[in-house]
Amino acid sequence: MPVYEHKVCINGLQYPLVTDKDIDFVRKTTEMLQSRMDEIKGKVNVLDTQKLAVMAALSFAAQYLDLKDLSEKADVLLDDILRKVDR
Helix, strand or coil: CCCEEEEEEECCEEEEEEECCCHHHHHHHHHHHHHHHHHHHHHCCCCCHHHHHHHHHHHHHHHHHHHHHHHHHHHHHHHHHHHHHHC
16 A cells, blocks of 8 residues: 655644555545634634644544444344345
């Protein structure tokens, strides 16, 4: 698997990033993070970049857990439907 080195700018700061993801994926991810940080900044007066990043990370973690829960419920529902079809 190839490894890429990218430089990303988040909230005005540059970060080196080493990943197996291509630049398009990294750009989308960076834009998503910046957008979430801007959204939070617009709602809450947070000047500290580290606190803002933690708040964005917590927001993404909560969103991930919600989606994981929905996915698990969909799997159970699909299994139930498949059992009924097999009868």
